[in-house]
Amino acid sequence: MRFIKLSLPILLLLFLTAGALPRVTDRPPDPRVEKLLARMTLDEKIGQMSLFTTDWGSTGPTIREGYKNDIRKGACGALFNSHTVAFTRELQRIAVEEARLKIPLLFGYDVIHGYKTIFPIPLGESCSWDLAAMEQSAHIAATEAAAAGLHWTYAPMVDIARDPRWGRVMEGAGEDTYLGCRIAEARVRGIQGKGPGNTDAMIACVKHYAGYGAPIGGRDYNTVDMSERFFREYYLPPYQAAVKAGAMTVMTAFNDYDGVPASGNKHLLTDILRKEWGFNGFVVTDYTSINEMVNHGVVANDKEAGELAVNAGVDMDMQGAVYQRFLAQSVKEGKVKMATIDASVRRILQLKFDMGLFDNPYKFCDETREKEVILSKAHRDAARDVARKSIVLLKNDRNVLPLSKDRKIAVVGPLADTKNDLIGAWSGAGSGDDCVNLLEGLSNAGIRPVAVAKGCAVEGDDKAGFSDAIQAANQADVVLVVVGESAWMSGEASSRAELNLPGVQEDLVRALVATGKPVVVVLMNGRPLTIPWLAANATAIVETWWLGTEAGNAIADVLTGVYNPSGKLTMSFPRSVGQVPIFYNERSTGRPFDPNSKWTSKYIDMPNAPLYPFGYGLSYTTFSYGDPSLNKSTFKKGESLQITVNVTNTGNRDGEEIVQLYVRDLVGSVTRPVKELKGFRKVFLAKGATTAVSFTLTDKDLSFYNKNMRFGSEPGEYDIMVGGNSQDLKKIKAIMR
Numbered sequence: 001m002r003f004i005k006l007s008l009p010i011l012l013l014l015f016l017t018a019g020a021l022p023r024v025t026d027r028p029p030d031p032r033v034e035k036l037l038a039r040m041t042l043d044e045k046i047g048q049m050s051l052f053t054t055d056w057g058s059t060g061p062t063i064r065e066g067y068k069n070d071i072r073k074g075a076c077g078a079l080f081n082s083h084t085v086a087f088t089r090e091l092q093r094i095a096v097e098e099a100r101l102k103i104p105l106l107f108g109y110d111v112i113h114g115y116k117t118i119f120p121i122p123l124g125e126s127c128s129w130d131l132a133a134m135e136q137s138a139h140i141a142a143t144e145a146a147a148a149g150l151h152w153t154y155a156p157m158v159d160i161a162r163d164p165r166w167g168r169v170m171e172g173a174g175e176d177t178y179l180g181c182r183i184a185e186a187r188v189r190g191i192q193g194k195g196p197g198n199t200d201a202m203i204a205c206v207k208h209y210a211g212y213g214a215p216i217g218g219r220d221y222n223t224v225d226m227s228e229r230f231f232r233e234y235y236l237p238p239y240q241a242a243v244k245a246g247a248m249t250v251m252t253a254f255n256d257y258d259g260v261p262a263s264g265n266k267h268l269l270t271d272i273l274r275k276e277w278g279f280n281g282f283v284v285t286d287y288t289s290i291n292e293m294v295n296h297g298v299v300a301n302d303k304e305a306g307e308l309a310v311n312a313g314v315d316m317d318m319q320g321a322v323y324q325r326f327l328a329q330s331v332k333e334g335k336v337k338m339a340t341i342d343a344s345v346r347r348i349l350q351l352k353f354d355m356g357l358f359d360n361p362y363k364f365c366d367e368t369r370e371k372e373v374i375l376s377k378a379h380r381d382a383a384r385d386v387a388r389k390s391i392v393l394l395k396n397d398r399n400v401l402p403l404s405k406d407r408k409i410a411v412v413g414p415l416a417d418t419k420n421d422l423i424g425a426w427s428g429a430g431s432g433d434d435c436v437n438l439l440e441g442l443s444n445a446g447i448r449p450v451a452v453a454k455g456c457a458v459e460g461d462d463k464a465g466f467s468d469a470i471q472a473a474n475q476a477d478v479v480l481v482v483v484g485e486s487a488w489m490s491g492e493a494s495s496r497a498e499l500n501l502p503g504v505q506e507d508l509v510r511a512l513v514a515t516g517k518p519v520v521v522v523l524m525n526g527r528p529l530t531i532p533w534l535a536a537n538a539t540a541i542v543e544t545w546w547l548g549t550e551a552g553n554a555i556a557d558v559l560t561g562v563y564n565p566s567g568k569l570t571m572s573f574p575r576s577v578g579q580v581p582i583f584y585n586e587r588s589t590g591r592p593f594d595p596n597s598k599w600t601s602k603y604i605d606m607p608n609a610p611l612y613p614f615g616y617g618l619s620y621t622t623f624s625y626g627d628p629s630l631n632k633s634t635f636k637k638g639e640s641l642q643i644t645v646n647v648t649n650t651g652n653r654d655g656e657e658i659v660q661l662y663v664r665d666l667v668g669s670v671t672r673p674v675k676e677l678k679g680f681r682k683v684f685l686a687k688g689a690t691t692a693v694s695f696t697l698t699d700k701d702l703s704f705y706n707k708n709m710r711f712g713s714e715p716g717e718y719d720i721m722v723g724g725n726s727q728d729l730k731k732i733k734a735i736m737r
């Protein structure tokens with residue numbers, strides 16, 4: 001978001017007309033926009049508010065064709081699913097040569113974790129906790145996409161997700177609000193780079209506003225309902241953080257919240273987004289979500305849906321053609337004010353002017369740049385680096401990893417040679433053909449397996465391949481078994497009711513373990529899985545998500561110890577679906593868990609604790625934590641509290657540790673979480689080295705919505721906790737006066 005300095009007369013004018021001081025994000029009318037707006041017919045204005053997909057790709061139902069004609073008529077201001085310089089140039093030419101007002105098109109696309117060079121799925125990448133790396137990968141993705149003629153990406157997705165049944169957990173940053181905010185900011189910075197108009201950057205679109213990550217039962221598109229306190233405290237902050245970081249557009253969600261669908265929700269779109277947060281970019285719907293308000297049952301037909309949406313604050317209709325078909329009529333009937341239409345069109349045109357598209361509509365159409373930039377060596381190197389940082393070592397008994405090269409290794413499992421799955425869901429224009437699979441990665445690392453066997457498919461109940469797999473295992477000293485989900489099993493419309501390894505894959509692992517050989521399980525998947533048997537019986541488990549173009553090399557780097565794993569989980573791994581939703585920062589109950597008392601909050605057939613907690617991940621070395629200390633045990637509002645802890649690398653390899661800070665407010669005017677992440681640092685420690693890691697907290701960091709729904713902190717006693725995951729923490733008390 002460009003902040004502009006307001007001159008004194010303008011400040012005075014805004015003060016007098018609005019009756020309040022202007023927010024910093026308000027900007028005076030741009031004469032270029034006003035001049036163009038004055039020349040536009042109502043239909044042309046509505047055209048700017050209409051976005052359609054091309055026939056190049058489909059990310060939902062296609063209900064509208066003939067988009068080229070729409071461009072000619074000025075009935076469409078933006079397109080998505082069109083990319084490459086050649087194609088965007090052709091479409092842009094129609095807009096600026098054949099349409100009456102020659103308004104350039106905006107080209108959007110889902111560049112979620114890479115355009116052609118594919119980075120780890122965002123959930124995986126979040127496990128690196130490396131904000132600089134995530135900013136860089138978002139920037140590279142934007143650079144490549146912009147070189148392919150694109151302007152606008154539907155990212156970052158910042159929906160907090162605590163239910164791994166929901167397929168779209170793969171697209172976000174996991175379950176935690178604090179970490180989600182920091183990652184949202186990093187990704188916006190990476191995507192937007194130096195700002196609109198730079199040809200190595202794109203316009204970000206924060207999604208899905210709001211609460212899309214909390215559908216009941218984990219079923220995609222389902223109802224979202226929770227108290228406003230919970231919503232504001234856990235779900236809204238990442239959207240706000242992204243807006244504050246400058247995201248220029250926002251996408252509405254498919255779901256309703258508190259009975260009102262997001263695309264018709266004035267409270268969300270106007271009261272909170274624009275008035276509270278000062279957002280002055282434009283709002284686009286998700287795919288046909290205006291039309292879907294008819295199914296939601298809050299309007300009788302598409303025309304009413306369009307009125308609800310535009311009056312709530314939706315500027316652009318994605319793919320629904322509701323604005324295009326009905327909005328002019330609604331204006332004529334007085335159901336929608338012309339001023340409302342003008343406000344939306346102003347926002348959209350402003351962005352096109354800011355991007356310099358009126359000066360040069362083809363500025364993103366440069367074939368040479370397209371050839372040079374996409375899939376460059378530098379981009380692949382960056383993808384490999386962040387991919388290995390995203391891997392989480394879940395178990396490593398008897399230090400079976402890293403693999404020593406003199407051991408005979410068998411590689412088994414349906415995903416050892418997959419290429420297409422490695423790019424995961426929402427993989428832009430990525431192709432499995434460009435990926436390095438695990439077998440290739442091992443070979444690049446100089447590892448020649450003594451035997452390779454598939455064993456079984458990801459799905460189905462065919463065990464015919466088990467005997468080959470067992471034979472392979474019997475020839476080896478160590479068995480690598482590569483299992484998980486297929487890429488299509490996560491992403492949109494890919495919720496699962498079970499979270500186990502699909503098909504007979506777990507049986508395959510059981511058969512391999514029964515050979516008595518050490519078994520290293522390499523997991524590839526888009527969500528936390530329920531793997532208690534593996535956790536108890538495999539020798540090692542390596543969570544690799546979907547790591548993208550360089551997946552095989554990155555996994556080989558970790559398996560061979562070229563890179564010492566440092567990733568930590570950003571979503572809890574449940575033991576069973578019955579524990580879902582599961583997250584570490586639950587509120588305190590009146591009957592906290594006590595293993596020795598029946599009448600406390602717990603299951604009778606399973607522990608409350610997840611299999612692997614938030615923040616958890618091992619390294620090939622070990623770290624120990626000293627007792628945390630404070631610069632003062634009592635601090636006042638406005639003062640800062642400094643927390644310091646000594647962390648020592650106690651193993652015999654160099655390594656990185658993600659040091660985490662949690663707090664608990666012991667007595668609040670409302671129930672408070674048992675712990676909340678408030679800071680983290682990733683530190684490199686040579687073997688044997690100790691470093692002092694410090695964090696600073698102020699009362700602002702301890703703020704929440706109190707019993708009167710006021711946001712602020714409350715004096716009292718706090719537990720301050722530091723450690724290497726959300727369960728193993730060292731504690732000290734602090735008092736805020």
Ligand code: NOJ
Pocket residue numbers: 059060110154207286287492
């Ligand atoms: C629907 C998805 O929910 C959204 O994330 C995506 O950006 C749009 N389709 C466009 O593909």
